[in-house]
Amino acid sequence: MLWCERTEQVKANKHLPTQENAGQMVKDELAEKCQKLFQAFLEEYQTADGEVKYVRDAEELIRPERNTLLVSFTDLEGFNQELATTIQEEFYRVYPFLCRAVRNFARDHGNVPVNKEFYLAIQDLPTRHKIRELSSLRIGSLVRISAQVVRTHPVHPELVSGTFLCLDCQGVCPDVPQQFKYAPPTVCRNPVCSNRARFHLDTHRSKFIDFQKVRIQETQAELPRGSIPRSLEVILRAEAVETAQAGDRCDITGSLIVVPDVSQLSTAGVRAETSSRVGGRQGYENEGLRGLKALGVRELSYRLAFLACHVAPTNPRFGGKELRDEDQTAESIKSQMSVQEWEKVFEMSQDKNLYHNLGTSLFPTIHGNDEVKRGILLMLFGGVPKTTMEGTSLRGDVNVCIVGDPSTAKSQFLKHVEEFSPRAVYTSGKASSAAGLTAAVVRDEESHEFVIEAGALMLADNGVCCIDEFDKMETRDQVAIHEAMEQQTISITKAGVKATLNARTSILAAANPVGGRYDRSKSLKQNVNLSAPIMSRFDLFFILVDDCNEVTDYAIARRIVDLHSRIENSVDRLYSLDEIRRYLLFARQFKPKISGESEEFIVEQYKRLRQRDGSGGVATSAWRITVRQLESMIRLSEGMARMHCCDEVQPKHVKEAFRLLNKSIIRVETPDINLDQDQNQEMEAEEEGENGHDVPNGVNDQDNGQVNGHTHGVTGQTNGVNGHADSSSRPSLRLTFPEYRRISNLLVLHLRRAEEAEEEEELKKSAVINWYLKEMESEIDSEEELINRKSLIEKVLHRLVHYDHILIELSQGGLKGSETETQEEVLVVNPNYTLED
């Protein structure tokens, strides 16, 4: 039965023009009822504060360039559900009547010319369809589709109502309605005149409407893999023309109509030419065929077109409204999801282990590198963009750079993100010059006009731009994207074109170390061929080192062999990519605010970083901590809060952000302290490492001294794992650097206190050791461990005295005499040493 109704509908549409031509002899009662109800809606519908909502809009219509009244469908639904449903289902049928209602309404509320035509546009239709979902079922009803505009045709006038002059009796046939085609009256109105063919259109007394054809295409995200995107012709009229440009993504409201897939007379010339060139013989065949056609042979196929009444671009590219993330709220996203989808999102938000699970689900084929995964995850969630009171905007996007040895899955990270993220662009620094990356002014081959060609950064607006081989990019080009990274805009001044384009994109870059492999004895700065200003614009730097270690080797081997041995589910994801995508979309709607508590916490952490940065002493951390890092920390905290769907940034979020930041940039790890080797060689190496930081700290401070100079032997995240493995196997001999530092600080504090109290006894070396062991008492379980600890502390003291010169050994007989006596040394803190953290 259903199909029966459907065909009726199709036919109704096809015949509409003919009916109208017949001068609306057929009365459409439903439509007229709709007209009345709709007019009532316009007259009566009130906003919350009691104002009749559409009166003001109607008054606006007096202006000569206006002719379309924009009505919200939600208002309509609130006013009369039945009316709304009828309009939605029978839109094409009732549309002319609704327009008439608008005309009456406008006339009642303003002094408008009598014969001015008015139109209706409807917005806020709750459901949105994809092009692929449009079937003949939806013909004639009101739908909203989202798509990308790929081609626009010029605007031209379309005749809507013609006034004809009879060439025989000079009589006038006014207001002959036209729909889609030029339709002179079938017969002259003068009863004595029998003219049926000779009419002249009086253009001055006819009514025209702006008309434009555009073609839209499915967006990438909606497309099933391996298919060609489908497209649809859209007819825009009245005020809707010129609202969309090629390349825009739009929401288009209107109805689906059927047109026979026929060409029109104007193209016949071209076709005729084609056929005459194909072969002379067909010429006379045509004659016979024409005869066939006269008998009524016809083509069987039709095509769909879309008659739009309202177009809303969802990504205005040149200035305009800020419609970031399509101006949606968490609520509106939720309303677009199915129940199951929403339940999954909710379930995910409740996942205690979400952080980890998301990371592993996103990058299932990459082993380890958890910190990088987390960093990228927070990048995807992003911080909240802000505008200061002075109007400067602060970016919310997080930029991440991965530096690492060849074959450490850098490109895979990038590829994964590109695959995953709906608006991501993957490009290689080697292949793309600045023009390809930012934007270029090019001359159009056909029209010879200058046009702006979008570069990768622009294409990734509101998304992620993955740049592989970032270091291979020419410095000139690196500078070009400099602006994009901080200001999130691209300016072009070229060939008379001046434009500022949005490029609000996160950058995920991968770079190779200078010498092919990461040299740990050098600083990050020396290892990567990037200019300091660019480096400082990355929130997170990750270093991947191809490290030799049995545990990781095994894990890597396992993963690779698994991949190859056709074990079907060797890619196990807890969440599917679609689920993560949906979750991301939802979570990104949150705009977390920083709570007071967190604020304090951030300040505290920042102070700590700054202090550590400022003070000299043992192997200072390498980066100069600046406001940029503070901003990074805030962004990362916000991303963290977003991930948990929180409206408030809590201290735990800050903590993780701080940890990550610490892991990545600031604490580019110092090598483990090897206490066993007293050999000088070791010392030299150590010394070298320490010297390192003097050099790069002063690296070209072009950027207002905000350079993040950087030092010291660096180990990556992969190494972090090793560190633990190592220290556990030989705990007494090796110490991680932080541990060493912790002990040293403890001792320094203790000694200072003792010095002040002038407790000579306490300063004795043995006393210090005993004090330390006592302090550690709680952690020591066995005798063996006690001995270990003792030898450890002795070695630490030795090192502090002899290599780091933090402590000074005073023997009783004066300053470090040549005594061999058993007299115990007294330890004092080097007066020049300033304690840090």
Add this chain to the structure above:
Amino acid sequence: MPSSHDWINKPLGVVEAMFAQSNSNPEWEAKVLEYFKGQLREKESHSWVPSLNDVPLHYLKPNSLVKFRCLVQDMFDPEFYMGVYETVDPSTKANVLRCGKYKDVTECGVDLNSRNTVTAERQTFYCVPIPGESPWAKESYGCSSQARVVPSTSYVPSRQKRSYEEDDDDMDTQPQKQREPHTEPHGNGDSKRQETEAPSSQTTAPSDCSSHLDLNFPLPGERGPACLVKVYEGLDSFKLNDTLEIYGILSVNPVLTVLGEEKDPSLLLLNPTESMETPEEQRAHDPPASLVPRLHMLYARPLQHNNPLLPSAPTEDQSAFVSSFLVEMASVRAELLAYLTHVLLGDGLAAEYLLLHLISNVYTRRDVLPLGKFTLNLSGCPLNSYTERLYQIVQQLVPCSYRLSMSLHTMNSMRLVPKKDYVANRLVSGALQLARNTSLFLDETQLEQGQLDSSGVRNITALGNLISWQKVDYDFSYHQMEFPCNINVLVTSEGRSLLPSDCQVPLQPQVTPPNMEEYLTTIHMAQFTSQINKFRVYLSLARTLDYSISDEVTKAVEDDFVDMRKDDPQSVTAEDLHRMLVVARLLSLSLGQTTLSRDGWMRAKHIDMLRRSRTEQQKSLNGNEP
């Protein structure tokens, strides 16, 4: 012709009879499909159906059942048609329900106001013959066909069968390729015959049609019919670049052309002031039926491989065939290896790698990682047409191949990546739109110093992406769209290639024949066709075998990897392990073994070691190679 073949000659009659019986019960559609499927399932019945690939269009009867071996090059937007409509007989005024399915035009006297009209949806695919199909494959398909074709024109060639093959030969000889001397005399005969035929034939004179109608073949110099395939069922099961054998009803009704040409407004009820299609679109979507016939699909079989020597369908036949062939696998491999060694101037290791490359296949994708690809870079190739000859030999072995000469000019001017043309609303093809398992032969020895322009850089990037990720980013102007592919890329170069590759083998010729041409021709001639055919079957079959690694071997491989790393962490990276596992896989498959054995692993390690030491050696020579 026996009446039992009505389903081939008059399929529309069958359809209409079933429709008439159905009394508008919609199940008749499924019945029709079932009927044709059943007919085709009969032994050898599919070989009775004439193929658009072998038979010139003008020999085929309109509205008969034909088959077409093709690649889906583009998918157009869905269209609606009258699935059922009513006609009124002008004399008797009797209404008759008619079926509009599998047709392009209606009968006379359509009652457009009938309430019984049913609108249905169908989609058009633009299909081209499989790009780069080797001449031997075409020939072999042609020979196996048992279709008796009666030309629709009055002209009946006396040596009908023979002439098709010659036609094929002619078509496949690409312009840049040297004409083999033996085709010369036939060529003369050909041209004479063509002269007499010319007036009735459109397809044999493509030179003039290409001037105004671009048939959009992916590779330059290709010929053969392109086809607009109307698809009715299972729209979502077809993807772009699928290779299919389509059985359908041929429609070359010239009315189509006329209808598209001139519309008499009085005959059509609705004539928009503005046509919905521009002339460019019109030309792309509705080319004259005489050039691009319409095919209404009844049944489509995805082609797992395009080798006519192998049983096509995965039936019992095939498994029997496979198991019988497995026995001789090892011996055929040895012969093929010897042959390739000769071809590669006595270099056994390179021959081994070439063999592995030829059976490689992307068997699965893990996320972004294509697994099983094995791009080979054969460096140190002698100059002066050696690579050209090498390609001809590869072409003799594989069903589909293409040689891309990487000269600066071609890189700058050729279109490799397909691009969406929004004016004509179609996908303009590029040389990288290839069917699965096509051998792409990149000849870097043709490269010279000079400037790559922006399209050259794009082309090189596209090649790099193809090799690394086995996907091509089609250009949709506003964004790019990835299409996964499965193409065997072989790069021949002087030094190390500028493109990435899975594995590089420097060629070490053991013999230096004074006359390379002669040497290779002799080797080639020395092989019997039956021998070559065995090689062809071997290469296609080895790639279809299943493969697995047992837990035990898995463990051994892992241990081995860790041990190797222990000795020298720099020597073996994760990437090396990746490659060695691929080598091990291919090596096992090449011997007909479907699981990895310890021996297999050791062998893979061994040849990889040999290859690496050779590469090292080459490096230390620092480019001072012959």
